[in-house]
Every structure is written in structure tokens, then in C-alpha cells.
Amino acid sequence: MIRRLLETLFPRRDNAAIDDELEFHIAMRAREFESGGLTPAEAQREARKKFGGQSTLREQTREAHVYRTVETLLREARYSFRALAKRPALWVAGTLTLALGIGANLAIFAIVDALLLRPLPIPEPDRFFVIAERRNGAHTGGNVPRMRAYAQADSLESIGGFFSERVAVIAGDGSRGLKTLRTSGDVLSAFGYKLAAGRNFTEAERNGDGNAVLLGHFYWQREFAAATDVIGKTLQTQNGALQIVGILPPEASLIEDHDIWLPSLASVQNGPATAGYLQVITRLKPGINPARANAQLGAAAGQFPEIAARLTPLNDVVASEAQTPLLLLVSVVVTLLLVACANLAGLLIARNSERARELSIRLSIGAGRWDLLRLLFMEALWIAAVGGGLGVLAGKWVLDVILAYRPADLLLASTIQLDWRAFIVAFLLTCFSALFAGLLPAWQAARSRQRTGRLRNTLVAGQIAVSMILVSTAILLVNTLLTARQRPFGFVRDHVVAIEFDMPWSTDGDKVKRFYDSVEAAARELPGVRAAGIVDRLPLQGGAQGYTYTRIRGVTLDDAIARRVVGLRAISNGYFSTLRIPLLRGRLAEPPHREIVINETFAKRYFGAADPIGASISFSRPTAEPKWYVVVGVVGDVARSAMDPAFPAETFVHHSLTYWPQGTLVIHGEGDPETLLRAALARVYQVDPYVLTKFSGTLDAKLESSWSEPNLLTSLVAATALLAMLLVSLGVYGVAASAVRSRTREFGVRAALGATPRMLASLSLSQGLRLATIGGVIGLAGAFAVPPLISAIIPGRSSFQAAELASSIAAMIALALLASIGPARRAARVDPAITLRHD
Amino acid sequence: MSRSKNDVLQGTLTLLILQALSRGALHGYGITLFVERASGDVLRVEEGSLYPALHRMEEDGLVKAEWGMTEFNRRARFYSITAAGSQRLADELESWKRLTSGVGKVIRFA
Numbered sequence: 001m002i003r004r005l006l007e008t009l010f011p012r013r014d015n016a017a018i019d020d021e022l023e024f025h026i027a028m029r030a031r032e033f034e035s036g037g038l039t040p041a042e043a044q045r046e047a048r049k050k051f052g053g054q055s056t057l058r059e060q061t062r063e064a065h066v067y068r069t070v071e072t073l074l075r076e077a078r079y080s081f082r083a084l085a086k087r088p089a090l091w092v093a094g095t096l097t098l099a100l101g102i103g104a105n106l107a108i109f110a111i112v113d114a115l116l117l118r119p120l121p122i123p124e125p126d127r128f129f130v131i132a133e134r135r136n137g138a139h140t141g142g143n144v145p146r147m148r149a150y151a152q153a154d155s156l157e158s159i160g161g162f163f164s165e166r167v168a169v170i171a172g173d174g175s176r177g178l179k180t181l182r183t184s185g186d187v188l189s190a191f192g193y194k195l196a197a198g199r200n201f202t203e204a205e206r207n208g209d210g211n212a213v214l215l216g217h218f219y220w221q222r223e224f225a226a227a228t229d230v231i232g233k234t235l236q237t238q239n240g241a242l243q244i245v246g247i248l249p250p251e252a253s254l255i256e257d258h259d260i261w262l263p264s265l266a267s268v269q270n271g272p273a274t275a276g277y278l279q280v281i282t283r284l285k286p287g288i289n290p291a292r293a294n295a296q297l298g299a300a301a302g303q304f305p306e307i308a309a310r311l312t313p314l315n316d317v318v319a320s321e322a323q324t325p326l327l328l329l330v331s332v333v334v335t336l337l338l339v340a341c342a343n344l345a346g347l348l349i350a351r352n353s354e355r356a357r358e359l360s361i362r363l364s365i366g367a368g369r370w371d372l373l374r375l376l377f378m379e380a381l382w383i384a385a386v387g388g389g390l391g392v393l394a395g396k397w398v399l400d401v402i403l404a405y406r407p408a409d410l411l412l413a414s415t416i417q418l419d420w421r422a423f424i425v426a427f428l429l430t431c432f433s434a435l436f437a438g439l440l441p442a443w444q445a446a447r448s449r450q451r452t453g454r455l456r457n458t459l460v461a462g463q464i465a466v467s468m469i470l471v472s473t474a475i476l477l478v479n480t481l482l483t484a485r486q487r488p489f490g491f492v493r494d495h496v497v498a499i500e501f502d503m504p505w506s507t508d509g510d511k512v513k514r515f516y517d518s519v520e521a522a523a524r525e526l527p528g529v530r531a532a533g534i535v536d537r538l539p540l541q542g543g544a545q546g547y548t549y550t551r552i553r554g555v556t557l558d559d560a561i562a563r564r565v566v567g568l569r570a571i572s573n574g575y576f577s578t579l580r581i582p583l584l585r586g587r588l589a590e591p592p593h594r595e596i597v598i599n600e601t602f603a604k605r606y607f608g609a610a611d612p613i614g615a616s617i618s619f620s621r622p623t624a625e626p627k628w629y630v631v632v633g634v635v636g637d638v639a640r641s642a643m644d645p646a647f648p649a650e651t652f653v654h655h656s657l658t659y660w661p662q663g664t665l666v667i668h669g670e671g672d673p674e675t676l677l678r679a680a681l682a683r684v685y686q687v688d689p690y691v692l693t694k695f696s697g698t699l700d701a702k703l704e705s706s707w708s709e710p711n712l713l714t715s716l717v718a719a720t721a722l723l724a725m726l727l728v729s730l731g732v733y734g735v736a737a738s739a740v741r742s743r744t745r746e747f748g749v750r751a752a753l754g755a756t757p758r759m760l761a762s763l764s765l766s767q768g769l770r771l772a773t774i775g776g777v778i779g780l781a782g783a784f785a786v787p788p789l790i791s792a793i794i795p796g797r798s799s800f801q802a803a804e805l806a807s808s809i810a811a812m813i814a815l816a817l818l819a820s821i822g823p824a825r826r827a828a829r830v831d832p833a834i835t836l837r838h839d
Numbered sequence: 840m841s842r843s844k845n846d847v848l849q850g851t852l853t854l855l856i857l858q859a860l861s862r863g864a865l866h867g868y869g870i871t872l873f874v875e876r877a878s879g880d881v882l883r884v885e886e887g888s889l890y891p892a893l894h895r896m897e898e899d900g901l902v903k904a905e906w907g908m909t910e911f912n913r914r915a916r917f918y919s920i921t922a923a924g925s926q927r928l929a930d931e932l933e934s935w936k937r938l939t940s941g942v943g944k945v946i947r948f949a
Binding site: 018020021022024025027028029050370371 | 866867868886914915
């Protein structure tokens with residue numbers, strides 16, 4: 001059937017088949033002449049002559065197909081367009097439905113394509129790898145001594161490492177932070193970029209000597225108006241003058257945009273081989289098998305205790321973060337498209353059944369079944385084509401919305417766009433929609449024109465089932481998000497402002513300590529302030545610093561427990577009172593001493609019922625001499641991340657005992673937080689006019705960003721579910737309305753026999769109810785595929801709650817009833833007298 | 840060959856083909872043989888018009904075609920009449936009868 005259809009739609013009668021047929025005829029003629037007395041050769045010639053030019057005949061025979069088909073197709077296309085133009089409701093509903101379905105799919109495809117499918121926007125991406133390092137199996141950043149060890153592997157062409165920070169550029173009356181890529185080694189060659197102008201860093205500069213800087217393309221365009229004579233000029237920063245030696249190409253800004261590239265200071269580069277702050281990347285020599293490079297890297301990593309290193313494609317790095325949410329989104333939008341197609345199919349079935357009279361006339365005057373099929377399919381094709389076109393526009397719009405709310409640290413974000421690959425996908429989706437939504441109704445109408453009701457009911461029940469999965473997923477996500485937001489976090493956030501500092505990692509430790517002390521003291525003096533403190537990283541912002549080996553003096557810990565991760569926060573004592581984290585036992589630490597405060601979870605894990613106060617604990621590596629801290633107090637647990645309900649084991653030491661130049665000043669004060677913030681910022685700039693801040697605002701506003709990713713995901717799924725529900729209600733309405741139309745006479749008879757309007761209405765309602773129940777039950781079964789997907793995104797959610805499923809079913813049933821109310825009212829008002837006259 | 844045989848009238852070719860096929864499936868050559876023999880060699884079908892006509896009729900759904908084997912064990916394309924073709928044949932026969940009776944009346948009248 002499909003073959004026949006394709007042949008009808010796309011005629012490709014090849015010459016060979018026609019030749020075969022004519023050849024046979026000539027052979028038979030020749031045989032005839034031969035029996036008439038001619039020699040075989042003469043007979044052949046004579047037979048051919050009678051045919052005239054065989055190629056001409058072949059062309060004529062062929063044209064009989066092509067012209068007929070093209071002509072017919074054009075005529076049918078025109079005809080169906082005119083027929084559709086008289087049905088604006090069908091046009092609008094059909095094209096908009098498809099546009100939404102296709103648009104949503106396009107937007108998500110563009111993201112998946114940029115992040116997971118497309119080759120990286122760097123030269124010869126096959127040779128480019130991230131060196132992923134692990135310590136005892138857990139991810140860890142790299143450092144320069146280890147990078148230099150890896151550089152010995154002869155399969156690597158170049159290697160480099162980088163981290164991001166902000167460097168203050170002094171311009172006029174103040175300073176501005178530039179997003180800076182701090183490089184070690186030869187990052188430029190490892191990426192494989194060619195400079196737009198100037199030169200790469202020299203060997204000495206790469207190691208931290210000198211003051212060379214490379215400008216990012218967009219920064220150069222913005223700040224220097226793309227002037228070509230900037231090379232050799234200087235940039236004034238808080239660390240002195242930098243000399244511009246080169247300009248990066250635009251593609252260097254694609255993965256992540258940086259204003260400038262600056263080699264790390266020698267003091268940072270020569271830090272300990274245990275640090276983990278560097279993202280190490282490498283480019284293999286041409287033709288090198290990654291397995292060989294991996295073996296060499298593994299050997300090099302072997303000289304460092306507990307470290308393993310492995311080449312990882314950048315796409316995999318991005319995928320490890322983005323894959324699961326994207327998979328969820330892809331499933332959601334594909335589901336939406338299916339619902340949209342089912343809806344369009346429903347509309348077309350209704351349309352075809354209204355045309356039953358026209359179609360039967362066409363059949364009786366000699367139209368073939370295939371002619372009818374083609375004619376009906378043509379309408380679906382029109383709607384799909386226009387819907388697909390609108391879908392591209394919708395996709396652009398949806399993509400813009402998603403990108404506006406994307407997580408700030410999304411890599412490759414600037415490469416997300418609707419390009420020719422997306423257009424191909426749009427084209428394929430359009431073809432798919434036309435086939436799915438058009439073929440079924442057309443086939444059925446051309447075939448029998450019977451039982452359209454059953455096909456439509458099946459479609460609507462299918463829609464309900466699929467939407468039910470979407471709706472239950474949306475309810476689960478919303479519920480999880482709401483629960484996550486309402487659970488206890490262990491601290492109080494109202495009337496707290498936060499100022500997050502962004503000092504370079506090369507800032508001198510004493511300077512950092514003095515700065516923290518000064519701003520904390522200055523903040524305490526502000527009017528209305530109750531408490532102020534310093535913390536390296538706020539709650540709900542993920543892990544801060546941490547340890548992977550715990551010792552208690554005089555106690556032998558089980559190795560597995562000793563190696564469990566323990567969080568470390570560098571704080572000042574004011575932090576606890578500012579966030580109102582309760583001190584449960586003991587006292588807070590007194591700075592010059594090596595004293596430590598632990599949280600409840602830590603106390604339970606390592607001390608059980610015993611009293612931890614006075615115990616000595618150490619986090620030095622197993623091979624090193626332990627440096628002991630004395631436990632002086634236990635504080636309440638605080639949540640580490642927005643969605644993870646578990647409380648981590650954490651310890652707190654005074655910031656002067658560790659080094660973290662990117663800390664946050666938190667202040668709890670009475671009155672208007674904005675006023676407090678302005679006053680606090682003024683005091684901060686009195687302490688250091690050039691200090692950069694990453695964030696300044698209320699703690700509420702800061703923590704809100706912890707939810708941006710789950711918020712985005714939940715909003716997208718919920719919006720899709722709402723759309724699906726809208727489509728389903730249209731589908732149910734359509735079925736109910738046409739059922740009432742076609743059963744008018746029956747209702748009339750019932751009314752004449754004494755059925756009350758209420759009984760008639762419930763007859764009509766019961767159909768919607770039945771569809772919703774059948775679809776809902778099927779959807780319920782399908783919904784069980786969802787939780788594993790969710791649990792990969794949201795820790796701790798592995799199943800639906802009964803109430804979530806119940807409310808999804810209730811929602812679908814309510815929706816079906818609501819959509820059937822209009823038709824039911826019409827059924828109730830059927831007048832038996834009118835019915836007798838009804839055609 | 841002599842030109843004494845009449846080429847089939849334009850417009851009657853469809854009728855003749857359908858009539859030929861109404862008795863069973865035939866290949867193109869078989870149709871020409873049938874027309875020639877049934878007409879007592881009065882009519883003959885020009886190959887140059889037979890095949891375009893057959894393919895057009897196939898497009899119109901009047902006939903359908905299938906590859907098959909002949910009695911001489913050669914591959915040939917066999918045409919058979921469809922329901923729409925039978926309907927058309929009846930119509931064409933009807934109008935042919937009207938035409939010939941009309942023409943006959945005119946001739947008798949003259």
C-alpha cells in the first residue's frame with residue numbers, strides 16, 4: 001500500500017520498464033513476420049520500423065504518466081487549498097496546533113544539537129579532549145604540577161589548563177571586572193585556535209612571567225571598536241599594566257566567552273600538586289589513537305597518590321550535566337507533537353465525515369480510491385506545510401524564551417541556534433506530521449467512510465493517555481519543587497543581605513583576611529544591624545571546600561567512613577548568628593587557635609552518642625602527619641543544595657585558618673534591606689575601592705538562583721502539559737460535538753419517548769467520561785516509565801506519590817467533562833419535533 | 840505491408856481496448872491481435888498510440904497492469920480491466936450505440 005501510494009504521489013516510472021514492455025511487443029511482431037517468410041534479421045528490422053522511433057514512443061508513454069500526474073497533483077493542490085480556505089477554523093486550529101508541536105521540538109532540538117550532537121566549534125575536534133581527573137573515584141580539578149607531568153606523554157601535541165576569574169580593570173573613576181581566562185601551558189594551541197592578530201604567549205609568559213594579555217573577540221569589538229592598532233597598547237588593572245599582544249578569533253568565544261586571556265601568576269602555578277582548581281585540556285598529535293594517549297596519561301597520573309586521569313570528549317563533559325534534563329525535555333516535546341498530530345487527525349476525520357456525501361458522489365462518478373486518498377491527504381499536506389512554516393517561527397520564539405532563562409554556566413550556549421540542521425528537522429517533522437495526521441483519516445475516509453467515530457475515539461483516548469503522562473510528570477515536578485522549597489533548610493534568610501566578593505585567586509592571604517575582618521567590622525557598625533559575618537559559600541549553593549580523609553585522635557575509624565566526603569566552610573563566627581543557625585553544644589571557635597565547629601550530621605556520623613566536644617580531629621592526607629583541630633562546638637545542619645534533601649556532614653573553621661578569596665559578607669539588619677545594602681556597599685568600597693563583587697542583594701534573591709535550573713525544567717514541562725491539556729480538550733470537544741450531531745435523531749426519539757434533558761446530557765457526557773477513563777488508565781501505565789528519568793535529575797525522587805497520580809487522572813476526567821459540557825447542553829436541548837424533520 | 844487496413848478512429852481506441860480486456864487480461868501485443876482478428880482484419884491498432892493510451896488509462900484507473908509470463912514463457916506486461924473500467928466500457932458502448940444509430944438514421948434518410 002505504501003509503495004503504491006508513493007508511486008502515485010511521486011511517479012518514477014523508469015525507462016527500463018517501459019522499454020521492456022515495448023521490447024516484448026517488437027519481439028512478438030518479429031515472430032509474426034518471421035512466420036510470414038522473412039528472415040529473422042529482416043523481421044526484427046521490419047518490426048522496429050513499424051514502431052517508428054522507439055525513444056519517441058517511450059517518451060510519449062512516459063509522458064502519459066508524468067504529465068497526468070503533475071497536472072492532477074497541481075489541480076488537486078489548488079482544489080484542496082480552495083476547499084480549505086472556506087474552512088478558516090480548520091486552518092487556524094490545524095496549523096497552530098502543529099506549529100506549537102513542531103516549534104517546541106525545534107527549540108529543544110537546537111539545544112540538543114548544540115550541546116550533544118554537533119561537532120565542537122573548534123578545529124579538528126576529534127583530537128581535542130578534556131583531561132578528566134579523579135581522586136579516589138571522585139571528580140577533581142587539576143593543577144599545574146600534574147599538568148606538567150601529563151605533558152611528558154609523547155602522544156599529546158599540546159596541553160593547557162585554565163580557570164575563570166575576574167580581573168578589575170581601572171577605567172576613569174572606578175573599576176570594572178573582566179571575565180578572565182587564567183591560563184597555564186598552551187591553551188591556545190590545545191584548542192587549536194588561530195589568533196586574529198598578534199602573537200601567542202611565549203614560554204616564559206605561559207609560566208607566569210611578564211604582563212602579556214590576549215583580548216577576546218567580543219571584548220575587542222566592544223571596548224576597542226575592533227581597532228587593529230590595539231596590539232602593543234596597555235590595559236590598566238588592579239595588578240598593574242597589561243600589554244596587549246594578540247586578539248583571539250571569534251570562535252574562541254563560542255564555548256564560553258571571556259573578555260581576556262591572562263596567564264596565571266607564577267605563584268599560583270607553582271602551588272601544591274594536591275590542589276584542584278584547573279580544567280586541563282589537550283590536543284593529540286594527528287593520527288594518535290586516544291587509547292594510547294589514555295595509557296600514557298594513566299601512567300603519568302600514577303605518580304600522584306589517589307589520582308587517575310582520562311581523556312574525555314568535551315561533548316561528554318557537557319552531556320554528563322545536560323543529558324538527563326535534555327532527555328526529559330525531548331520526551332516531553334515529542335509527546336506534545338504526537339498529541340498535536342492526533343488532534344489534527346481528529347479534525348481531519350471530522351472534516352472528512354462531513355464531506356461523506358461529496359466523497360460518495362466522487363466515488364460514484366468514477367474516482368478511484370487512490371484519487372480520493374490523494375485528495376484528502378493533500379489537505380493534510382497543506383496544513384502540515386503551513387504549520388511547519390509557523391513552527392519554525394514558534395521554535396525561534398520558544399528558543400529565545402528558554403535561552404533567556406538558561407542556567408548561567410551553560411557551556412556552548414552561544415552556539416545554540418536554529419540553523420540549517422534545525423530546518424531539516426523541521427522539514428522531517430512536517431512530513432511526519434502530514435503522514436501521521438493526514439494518512440490515517442484519508443485512508444479511512446477513502447476506504448469505507450464507516451466507523452469514523454471509532455477511529456476518532458481511539459485517537460482521543462490515545463491523546464488523553466499521552467497527555468496524562470505529561471500532566472503527571474508536571475505535577476510530580478511541581479510538587480517536588482514546592483516540597484523542596486518548603487522543607488527546613490536549617491537557617492533563616494529574611495532580612496539578610498549578601499555581598500559576594502570576587503578577589504583574584506592570587507590575592508595575598510593576609511590581605512584577604514584583613515579585608516574580611518574590616519568589612520565585617522564596618523558592617524556591624526551600620527545602624528540597625530544585628531549580626532554580620534563572612535562565609536566562603538552560602539547554603540544551597542552546592543558544595544564548598546571539602547575533605548576526603550577524616551581522623552579522630554585515639555579512635556580507629558573504619559576506612560570507608562574515614563574516606564567519606566566532609567564539607568568545610570570557612571567562616572567568621574558572625575555567620576551563625578546572621579543566618580540564625582543554632583549552636584547546639586559547646587561554643588564557637590576562637591580564631592588564633594586551631595579550633596573547629598562541627599554540624600549535627602558530622603557529630604552523629606563520627607561520634608555517635610559520644611560527646612564530640614574536646615575531641616581532636618584531622619583531615620590531613622593519610623600519608624601526611626596529622627594536623628589536629630579541637631572540636632569546640634556543634635551547630636545545626638544546613639542544606640547544601642536546593643533540591644537535595646540530605647544534610648551533608650560539615651565542619652567550620654575560621655577563614656583566617658584557610659584561604660578563600662571569593663567569600664561572602666552576610667548582614668542581618670532591621671528595616672529595608674535595600675537601604676541596608678546600599679549602606680553596606682558604601683562601607684565596603686571605603687575599605688577597598690577596587691574590590692569586585694559577583695553579587696550584592698538580599699539573601700532571598702541570591703538563593704532564588706539555586707532554583708533556576710529546576711524552575712526552568714519544571715516550567716517547560718508544566719507549560720507543555722498545559723498545552724497538551726488544551727489540545728486534549730479540543731479533541732474531546734470535537735468528538736463529543738460530532739457525536740451529538742450524528743445522534744440528533746436518536747436523541748430526538750429518546751426525548752419523544754420521555755427521556756429528560758438531564759438523561760440526554762448524561763448520555764453525551766458519559767462518552768467523554770469513558771474516553772478519559774480509558775485514556776487515563778493507559779496513561780497511568782505509561783507514567784511508570786517517568787520516575788527513573790526524574791530521579792536522575794532530582795535526587796531522592798524514585799516514584800510517584802499516589803496523590804500525584806490520582807490528581808492527574810482527576811484532571812484528565814475533569815477536562816474531558818468540561819470539554820463535553822457544551823455538546824451535552826446541545827443534546828439536552830434536542831427538540832423531538834425538530835428531530836423528525838432532521839435530515 | 841498494404842495500407843488497406845483502417846487505422847482505428849481517434850476516440851474509439853479506449854472503447855476497443857476496454858472491450859478487448861473485458862474478456863480477460865491481455866498484453867499490448869495481444870490487444871492489437873484481438874482488435875485485428877475480431878474486426879476481420881478491418882481495423883488495426885497503431886503501436887504508436889496503443890502504449891501511451893494504455894498508460895494513460897492505467898493512470899485513470901480504468902485498467903491495471905501486472906508483469907506476468909506469456910505462453911511462450913516471456914515476461915510481458917498484462918493489462919486487465921478495473922471496476923471503473925467496466926463502468927466506462929458500459930458508458931462508451933452506450934454512446935457508441937447512440938452514435939452509430941444516429942449515423943445510421945442519417946445514412947438511411949439520405
